[in-house]
Amino acid sequence: MHSNNPFIQIQGVDMVYKTRQGSFKALEGIDLDIRRGEFISLIGHSGCGKSTLLNLVAGLLKPSQGALLCDQREIAGPGPERAVVFQNHSLLPWLSCLDNVLLAVETVFAAKEARPRLVARAQAALELVGMAHAAYKRPHEISGGMKQRVGIARALAMEPKVLLMDEPFGALDALTRAHLQDELLKIVATTRSTVLMVTHDVDEAVLLSDRIVMMSPPTPDGRAATLAQVLPVPLLRPRHRVQLAEDAVYLHCRKAVIDFLYAGHAGQDQAEPALQA
Numbered sequence: 001m002h003s004n005n006p007f008i009q010i011q012g013v014d015m016v017y018k019t020r021q022g023s024f025k026a027l028e029g030i031d032l033d034i035r036r037g038e039f040i041s042l043i044g045h046s047g048c049g050k051s052t053l054l055n056l057v058a059g060l061l062k063p064s065q066g067a068l069l070c071d072q073r074e075i076a077g078p079g080p081e082r083a084v085v086f087q088n089h090s091l092l093p094w095l096s097c098l099d100n101v102l103l104a105v106e107t108v109f110a111a112k113e114a115r116p117r118l119v120a121r122a123q124a125a126l127e128l129v130g131m132a133h134a135a136y137k138r139p140h141e142i143s144g145g146m147k148q149r150v151g152i153a154r155a156l157a158m159e160p161k162v163l164l165m166d167e168p169f170g171a172l173d174a175l176t177r178a179h180l181q182d183e184l185l186k187i188v189a190t191t192r193s194t195v196l197m198v199t200h201d202v203d204e205a206v207l208l209s210d211r212i213v214m215m216s217p218p219t220p221d222g223r224a225a226t227l228a229q230v231l232p233v234p235l236l237r238p239r240h241r242v243q244l245a246e247d248a249v250y251l252h253c254r255k256a257v258i259d260f261l262y263a264g265h266a267g268q269d270q271a272e273p274a275l276q277a
């Protein structure tokens, strides 16, 4: 059941990095509530703090101000209920795909379950992403898209309450990317995970998200990045990319994000088009 209580709460968060040149405020005054089972995308130009915010929710960073809560508890560090998928899969090259997933399964379930059950969990996760056939292959023996799927399987196998994804499909070709987006839609419909995903891809954000959080970049006069706008995506699920291509709501959302990115909220990196329109 999806409850309306916020599952992740980000309250008045500032993030200041200490650098050799002094302090750098990357985020300021971030407030965001995420409901259980909600799919949220973070979008914005390079350097506007998307990864920083994701890493704060992951517990990999501590906020300089404010608080982050997951399921009413303060996020004090990384935890198995919040699994992270990075842009480059980060699989261990000397282990098979199955063993890579198993390693993650063990960290969560080894204390209370016997090995056959753990292996079954790892196999089920590989199946979920269509990679059961590669269970005994090592990462160098499979394609980039396949590695990324195994990375997602590894995260899902931990049965996390929250899936945190930092440009999970950023390094993939367009076709593989579209395929994995479709799979992710199905997987999330099954697992009902709460997802926070960083992306640069407008269509990906609209296709997958319940809400798109648009972040404004830091300003040249030293103002930190902040959340500028939150766009609801009121499209019914299941969603099908081909049908959506001409859907008025889809096109409206897509245009709203593109307008945001190009009108007034462009970062100092305008030469780097963040869009994959």
Ligand SMILES: Nc1ncnc2c1ncn2[C@@H]1O[C@H](COP(=O)(O)OP(=O)(O)OP(=O)(O)O)[C@@H](O)[C@H]1O
Binding pocket: 017, 018, 019, 024, 026, 044, 045, 046, 047, 048, 049, 050, 051, 052, 053
């Ligand atoms: N460890 C760090 N130390 C100092 N500054 C940092 C650190 N990590 C990030 N920053 C700075 O904080 C700002 C936000 O970085 P972040 O990686 O969160 O942005 P982003 O929106 O994810 O960018 P991109 O889309 O390019 O990945 C940037 O100006 C970056 O240079």
